[in-house]
Amino acid sequence: xxxxxxxxxxxxxxxxxxxxxxxxxxxxxxxxxxxxxxxxxxxxxxxxxxxxxxxxxxxxxxxxxxxxxxxxxxxxxxxxxxxxxxxxxxxxxxxxxxxxxxxxxxxxxxxxxxxxxxxxxxxxxxxxxxxxxxxxxxxxxxxxxxxxxxxxxxxxxxxxxxxxxxxxxxxxxxxxxxxxxxxxxxxxxxxxxxxxxxxxxxxxxxxxxxxxxxxxxxxxxxxxxxxxxxxxxxxxxxxxxxxxxxxx
Amino acid sequence: xxxxxxxxxxxxxxxxxxxxxxxxxxxxxxxxxxxxxxxxxxxxxxxxxxxxxxxxxxxxxxxxxxxxxxxxxxxxxxxxxxxxxxxxxxxxxxxxxxxxxxxxxxxxxxxxxxxxxxxxxxxxxxxxxxxxxxxxxxxxxxxxxxxxxxx
Numbered sequence: 013x014x015x016x017x018x019x020x021x022x023x024x025x026x027x028x029x030x031x032x033x034x035x036x037x038x039x040x041x042x043x044x045x046x047x048x049x050x051x052x053x054x055x056x057x058x059x060x061x062x063x064x065x066x067x068x069x070x071x072x073x074x075x076x077x078x079x080x081x082x083x084x085x086x087x088x089x090x091x092x093x094x095x096x097x098x099x100x101x102x103x104x105x106x107x108x109x110x111x112x113x114x115x116x117x118x119x120x121x122x123x124x125x126x127x128x129x130x131x132x133x134x135x136x137x138x139x140x141x142x143x144x145x146x147x148x149x150x151x152x153x154x155x156x157x158x159x160x161x162x163x164x165x166x167x168x169x170x171x172x173x174x175x176x177x178x179x180x181x182x183x184x185x186x187x188x189x190x191x192x193x194x195x196x197x198x199x200x201x202x203x204x205x206x207x208x209x210x211x212x213x214x215x216x217x218x219x220x221x222x223x224x225x226x227x228x229x230x231x232x233x234x235x236x237x238x239x240x241x242x243x244x245x246x247x248x249x250x251x252x253x254x255x256x257x258x259x260x
Numbered sequence: 261x262x263x264x265x266x267x268x269x270x271x272x273x274x275x276x277x278x279x280x281x282x283x284x285x286x287x288x289x290x291x292x293x294x295x296x297x298x299x300x301x302x303x304x305x306x307x308x309x310x311x312x313x314x315x316x317x318x319x320x321x322x323x324x325x326x327x328x329x330x331x332x333x334x335x336x337x338x339x340x341x342x343x344x345x346x347x348x349x350x351x352x353x354x355x356x357x358x359x360x361x362x363x364x365x366x367x368x369x370x371x372x373x374x375x376x377x378x379x380x381x382x383x384x385x386x387x388x389x390x391x392x393x394x395x396x397x398x399x400x401x402x403x404x405x406x407x408x409x410x411x
């Protein structure tokens with residue numbers, strides 16, 4: 013209902029120019045499953061425009077590079093893909109004006125697996141026009157046990173004013189770290205401390221990510237500083253890296 | 261009889277609620293908001309034609325490019341941070357087409373490139389196209405795929 017109200021407000025502004033495309037009700041699933049079990053999900057595809065829309069649902073494998081940029085790849089390339097476990101209705105559909113359709117899918121988890129596996133569904137609004145639109149729905153399947161272990165591989169200071177650092181953080185285990193939070197602190201010789209928080213990010217299993225932090229302040233006074241980057245990734249312990257910076 | 265019982269139960273409930281008012285407690289409620297996203301393409305051009313063609317139109321500039329400002333207009337609505345990726349359709353192998361959405365131009369190919377990103381909210385995006393080289397000869401129109409991805 014809330015989505016419908018929001019979309020009604022949004023679409024009213026576009027009513028004059030006309031538009032086509034779709035809305036999906038859920039764009040990410042985190043499914044907990046046991047080995048040799050089935051787990052299901054469902055989302056709604058909504059056409060809130062006054063014209064019919066043809067769409068298809070496609071199974072797609074995706075991965076992320078160290079900058080967090082998405083790559084859609086073939087199923088053979090992603091080691092922890094669960095595309096082969098996924099059963100979804102991948103027919104072509106047509107939605108009448110202001111019609112919605114629930115799309116169901118099931119993940120059949122095989123025996124003897126553990127950790128996080130992932131795949132995706134793409135909802136493509138097909139069109140004879142020059143642009144087709146797609147929405148990616150990420151699907152994660154977590155199978156216990158879920159060990160968590162991360163490390164700061166490197167830490168570099170990019171600029172002093174405003175202060176910028178970049179760290180490479182690695183997920184060393186087979187479970188996804190869904191919410192990694194980082195904090196940069198800079199400590200001067202006099203014990204003065206400045207800090208800034210990084211934007212939370214996700215770290216796929218056995219992946220590394222380059223995370224950049226930009227502080228609203230700079231290191232302008234001469235001296236020696238200790239720069240620390242601390243990450244909380246949901247485990248009992250934190251991970252951190254540090255470097256010493258000399259400002260002439 | 262049944263109505264009387266219902267009335268008594270109702271009055272009892274109101275009485276209990278009134279007594280509980282003095283001994284009220286704070287209750288914390290939480291719920292999860294599921295991420296949803298919407299991506300739409302605005303109709304471009306005037307007239308009733310249902311065919312939206314992306315092709316180079318206009319004179320070639322001295323630098324060898326044809327610019328198509330705001331060649332496509334997209335609308336994004338999302339309650340989570342998002343990224344917009346754009347690529348050429350698989351049936352459109354073409355070199356010399358670039359796209360820009362506020363920042364610098366990115367060459368388009370079958371590999372998706374990030375053209376825009378944002379936090380939660382509603383956004384109207386104008387995408388400029390820049391044609392050069394082989395793309396200048398594209399008279400039938402190219403087909404692009406715009407994909408929205410939750411971050």
